[in-house]
Amino acid sequence: MSAPVDRLTRRTVTKAFAAGVLAPSLALAAGRRSVARAQEPATVTFWQFSQLQFNIDAYNAAIAEFEKQNPDIKVNMELVPWADQHQKLVTGLTTGNLPDVSMLGNNVVAEFQALGALAPLTDYFKQWSDEIGRDITEDIWPGDKLYYNLHDDWWGSPVAEETRCIFYRRDLFDKAGLGETAPDTWDAMRDAAVALTGDGVFGWGIPGGINYQTLQTFMSVYLGYGARFLNDEGMCGFDSPEFREALTYYTNLYLADKVSPPDTPTYDREPLVQLFMQGKLGMYIDGPDFYASLKEANPEFLDSVGVAQIAQGPAGRFGFLGGWPLVMWNTSKNKDAAFKWIRFATDPDGYLYQLAVASGNLPGRKSLVDREPWTVPPLDVFAAQMEFAYPYQYPDPEIPQMGTLEVDAVQTAVQSVMLGQTSVDDATLALVDRINAVLSR
Amino acid sequence: MAVSANDASIQSSKPRRLFALPDRRSRVGYAFIAPALLIVVVVSLYPIAFGIWLSFTDWYLLQSLTPTFAGLAGYRRLLGDADFWQSLGRSGVWTIGTVALEYVIAMPVALLLNRRSRITSFLTGALLLPWVTPTIVVAYTWRWLFDSQFGTVHYLLQRVGLAGERSLLADPKTALWALILVSAWKGAPFMAVALLATMKSIPGDLYEAAAVDGATRRRQFLDITLPLLRQVSVVMGLVLGILAFYSFDLVWVITKGGPSDATQILGVYLFRLFFERLELSYAATIGVAMLALLIVFSAVYLRVASRQDNDA
CATH class of the missing domain: 3.40.190.10 (Periplasmic binding protein-like II)
Structure with missing residues (x-):
């Protein structure tokens, strides 16, 4: 009488493992393989904080253009509301789930820099300046220098001011x-x-x-x-x-x-x-x-x-004085690719003008403020107010x-x-x- | 003396090992539950264990990216932390107030829906709407309803003299009560459905016999319905009480714990400590304290309820 029970038991045990343990394991392994395939081009994860559709559209357009110019890099934009910025980043910091690049409120750049969570951009800025033959940091607003140049290093590349x-x-x-x-x-x-x-x-x-x-x-x-x-x-x-x-x-x-x-x-x-x-x-x-x-x-x-x-x-x-730069997180495994995206999005000769216009704010570079729409009302009033922004x-x-x-x-x-x-x-x-x-x- | 087969097997078998390996049949069962157990361990037990460990450390994110062991320092701080005790008091009022009001709202609704009519099945479905509506939607909706400039609820409350110029949510004396009302409004349908399901399972014979004996509707309710709803009430009270005690989202979206900390319950206090003040280990201490309090409260609650059942 015991033989059928044993056979049944063996079969059932096998099925149970297949259904309960092996199948999920196989699924996970398959998932990992498919992820590995998807990661063939360098992937840059980018946290974007604006929920306004015109901003999202502008970043989507910027990413499309960037990927066209850099087919070996893929930018994954994830939306994080401005209001949740801090808790999302703190959670990411404590659990090791930070993006490669993100926006960051200028007010918390020093906080995350002090924690050692940000990657310095100084060398990249120097290389950028050498390539174009002028010091790009001279085009950054004085107020932003107080926010982003800490302990003689640069930690953010400005996008917009407000x-x-x-x-x-x-x-x-x-x-x-x-x-x-x-x-x-x-x-x-x-x-x-x-x-x-x-x-x-x-x-x-x-x-x-x-x-x-x-x-x-x-x-x-x-x-x-x-x-x-x-x-x-x-x-x-x-x-x-x-x-x-x-x-x-x-x-x-x-x-x-x-x-x-x-x-x-x-x-x-x-x-x-x-x-x-x-x-x-x-x-x-x-x-x-x-x-x-x-x-x-x-x-x-x-x-x-x-x-x-x-x-x-x-x-x-x-x-x-509000505003935000793009920053690179220290945990990024694709720092060079990440900076390529930062440079493209914050370069007055790249996509910065379009992104700043879409944001409805002022541009992160002084050289752009003499162009429309910042020379016509009401943004000219905000541009004038920038002299008194602290x-x-x-x-x-x-x-x-x-x-x-x-x-x-x-x-x-x-x-x-x-x-x-x-x-x-x-x-x-x-x-x-x-x-x-x-x-x- | 006859020896039974069982006795014989006991006497003839080898000494039993303390940790005997399961037999084949049991192994099938373990194999089936292994994945689920693994998930429970990973998503539930591990975070709890990590939280308990974290509560014995000192981790202020602005000073260090990693925690250092600090023994009972967090628990000593907790004993003298006025904000913690005030938040605990508010959590008590919030939990008891929410569950009590849910019951008060749910009972008449369930009694009404227990009648046979064309619209009761529709109403029973519609009743669940507040329960299934996402908390964020409920919170924003009520925030506007209570607003002194836009809110119809504020307007009505003002008309009957229950609100002044200012929204109930903007007054430290009334904000917590207004939130309890919203919380109970959202939770009451769940309670009502549970009560209704139990009411429907009460045999009609009991009411017929009571009616023959001359019991009025009120007497039938008090002597038949209420006692038979006792068990479900105890269980639902505990479940909804636990949900209320741990709640955070509704309060955070509507008042963020204000005005002047008047609605800062423990969940909000913990969130602030973790995400705003970056005191990760002390936030974990509060979390562990909440868990311990809830375990003790639940045990006492069930014990008292069970004793009353036995007495009855």
């Missing part, structure tokens, strides 16, 4: 008797916002939530009032009358002047953009890509929209901890004051403690 300007509704200004031009000082801006507020319209929509937009807007105010992120000892410099004055000004727009909507303490970009487009905001601060989005969504609306440079404070005019920690150099600090430190102070949970003084002291705790680790 700074912020005031978007204002000409029709609402006219209705409120404010004339044609936007205010040029923070005080005048508040007065205009007060005049515009009423009948369902808020004079000036400001972000107050825990998001990048809040810091990128508020930094123009605190630098304009003369506050400094870092003091001479390299620790937090916000424990100053200038910062308290700036924080009072910004939070009072919501608390005292009530020129911003009731949900301001939690607002990020999205609701403010919607409110502006619905005619419920008189003024709003944003970058050139906002203009590009407006143009695509509602071209007729542009007639009633004006763009002006950021207002001045007692210490001058300061706007946020990082959060101006006038100090970039610090590796900024990627951590910019996420929620200053915003928490802004929000807690707006919510009436703490005074300007207490919020400032708590902020200074928090920043110093990070800086001293």
Whole structure:
């Protein structure tokens, strides 16, 4: 009686292994072979952060052209939202799954460079300069040099720059008797916002939530009032009358002047953009890509929209300096191929012009800014504003901890004051403690 | 004294090895489950083990690309970390509030759908829509619904005096409760379907006999339906409680833990520590603490439920 059972068992065991173990193994082996075949041309994985279709189209066109010129290299573009940039890269860094090339926010280049995660581009830049007979780094914006040239090496090749300007509704200004031009000082801006507020319209929509937009807007105010992120000892410099004055000004727009909507303490970009487009905001601060989005969504609306440079404070005019380079990650196994792609995409004689135009921002090279569309309104205003565009920690150099600090430190102070949970003084002291705790680790 | 065949086999067999190799038949079974077991080990046990190991290290990404052993330092920090205890408290309110509200919403819905009518099968299918809708869609939709400038829910709440000028989500006193409402709205259908399935399995004879004895509908519900729903309620309460305790995405998309940390539950705190503050090992410590808390809570919950069953 046992023989049939044994035969059955042997057969079943064999089948079980075939189905459960061998088959997946064979499938995996086959998969590996097919991957190996696909990798015959050098593959460059590229993380692209913009989700806007016109940007995606521009990069697809650039890749198609690049692959035509370099048939031995294939570029695989993967989309990563800007908002997820940091967590995606941190995850990639800790799990060893980074791309060959990616965009990178200028504010976190120093962070990833300090971690040893980026590959230096200095030698490639030198070779590039030698080939064309001029130093390509001389064509890079001065602000970008502070971001991308760290410890005498280059770590990024700039693609686009952005700074912020005031978007204002000409029709609402006219209705409120404010004339044609936007205010040029923070005080005048508040007065205009007060005049515009009423009948369902808020004079000036400001972000107050825990998001990048809040810091990128508020930094123009605190630098304009003369506050400094870092003091001479390299620790937090916000424990100053200038910062308290700036924080009072910004939070009072919501608390005292009530020129911003009731949900301001939690607002990020999205609701403010919607409110502006619905005619419920008189003024709003944003970058050139906002203009590009407006143009695509509602071209007729542009007639009633004006763009002006950021207002001045007692210490001058300061706007946020955004932008991004292409960087090469140290784990790349195809560094030469990766740099070929970087060079093609960031070369004024390559595809940089098309990519910068598509982004709706300013080009990463000075030599391109004298060409259209950056010589015609409204991008000419942004180009002029670039002279006053600075990082959060101006006038100090970039610090590796900024990627951590910019996420929620200053915003928490802004929000807690707006919510009436703490005074300007207490919020400032708590902020200074928090920043110093990070800086001293 | 008669000796049975089993006794004889025991007496005549060799001493039994502690780790005896499985027989042929068992090997078939092991062969079948081997791939699945391998997957469980790789995707579940290994990350848990790695997380536990990481919780005993010091790994601040801005200082080092690799962790160094630090013993119990993370757990000592956890004991004195006010943010952790506040987040734990919020997670408790969030979990209990979500499950309780899910039950409160699900029970009448299940009772209603337990009636025979033309539209109940359609409604039963439609009922699952919130459950199957991706969390990101639910989160963005509710975020706008609660907005003071765009939201119809805010408008209605304001009309009945439950909201002021500001959105409930922008007020630290109400934000967590508003999120609990959204979470329960999403989870209640799952609970309702489970309750409904059990209701349908209750024999009609019980209700007929109770009716003959003069029991009112209310009495039938209290003495027949509710006791027979007890087991499924216990299980669903535990499952949905675990899901709520671990949840992160809904809160993150709607409020990011704000305003002023008012909705920072443990999942959000852990995420911030890992991805924003780059304190990888301490984030792992929080993760291990969450796992341990959940195991203890689940054991106590099931023990109490089982004891009450025995008492009944």
